[in-house]
Amino acid sequence: MTRQIAIAALIAASFAAPAFASGDxxxxxxxxxxxxxxxxxxxxxxxxxxxxxxxxxxxxxxxxADFKYSDGLVAKAAEGLTWDEETLAAFLAKPKDVVDGTKMSFAGLKKEDEIENVIAYLATFE
Known part of the structure; x- marks a missing residue:
């Protein structure tokens, strides 16, 4: 019975995992x-x-260090913004929707797989 619960928990966790975890x-x-x-x-x-x-x-x-952030990013940072995978995905898709007043002029990535993959790439740098 305990083994069945453990297996069920692993299966449930795999469905709850963010999609970007599988990025290339x-x-x-x-x-x-x-x-x-x-x-x-x-x-x-x-x-x-x-x-x-x-x-x-x-x-x-x-x-x-030594980077001059936009007022919008500074405000979000003060609110506790963390660049977890979900927030990065949203920002990479539409930066201005996540940080009002961002200096980032990039319009965003349109393809979900590109977002997942670039997050996986960024995760390789510590």
Missing amino acids: AAAGEKVFNKCKACHAVGEDAKNKVGPILNGIVGAAAGQV
Whole structure:
């Protein structure tokens, strides 16, 4: 009986897991080409028009040193905005819907698989 409950819990958890957890990091690296003009990742990453994105998945918003965030992002950070997978997905789809007054001029990614993949790619950088 205990084994059946454990199996049922695992099955339920798999359905509750966010869709982005299944993203393809290699495909996300290609999607990130759309982001490279403004953002960088990796060991030698430096802030550009946008902040570096190392460690972004799960991070509190507005925490990159030496980056001047928009007033809108600063306000959201003060409210406790965290870049979890759901929030990142929403922001990558429509940035201005998540952070009113963001400086990010990118209109957003339209394809759900691109969003999932770029989040998986970003998750590889700590």
